Amino acid sequence: MPLSEYEQRVLEQMERQLTSDDPRLANTLTQRGRRPFGRYVIAGVGAALGLLLLVLGAAGGRAWLGVVGFVVMFAAVAFAFADPHRGRRSGPQGVVQEDGAVRQPRPARPAKPAKHGFMSRLEDRWERRRGESGR
Structure with missing residues (x-):
C-alpha cells in the first residue's frame, strides 16, 4: 500500500x-x-563448522559438543557483522603531565543544540496546550 x-x-x-x-x-x-569479502568467507566457514559440531553433538548424545558448535556459530555470525574498525582509536591517547604521568583526556561535552524544526515545534505546541489546560 x-x-x-x-x-x-x-x-x-x-x-x-x-x-x-x-x-x-x-x-x-x-x-x-562495504565490508571485506574475506570476513564473510571466514564467517561462513565458521558457521558451517559450528553447525556441523552442533549436529554431531546432538546425534552423538554429547551435549557439550552441541554447545561448542552453537558458540562457534554465534561467534562466526558476530564476526561477520562486527565493525572491523571498532577497536582502533584515533586522536589523543592521553595527556602527559609535568611529572611524566599520562592522564586520559576528558571527553569534550557537546553543546546543547538549539531547538528548531518539526519536532521542536510539536513539543512547543504540546507544552502550550498543557499550560492552557491548567495541569
Whole structure:
C-alpha cells in the first residue's frame, strides 16, 4: 500500500529533521558501507563448522559438543557483522603531565543544540496546550 501525499511529506520532514539534529547518525544510516569479502568467507566457514559440531553433538548424545558448535556459530555470525574498525582509536591517547604521568583526556561535552524544526515545534505546541489546560 503506497503512502499518501501527507504521509510522504511528514516522512520527508522527519528525515530532514534527523539530518539537521544528528548528521552523523543520518550519514551512518544512509551510508552503504562495504565490508571485506574475506570476513564473510571466514564467517561462513565458521558457521558451517559450528553447525556441523552442533549436529554431531546432538546425534552423538554429547551435549557439550552441541554447545561448542552453537558458540562457534554465534561467534562466526558476530564476526561477520562486527565493525572491523571498532577497536582502533584515533586522536589523543592521553595527556602527559609535568611529572611524566599520562592522564586520559576528558571527553569534550557537546553543546546543547538549539531547538528548531518539526519536532521542536510539536513539543512547543504540546507544552502550550498543557499550560492552557491548567495541569
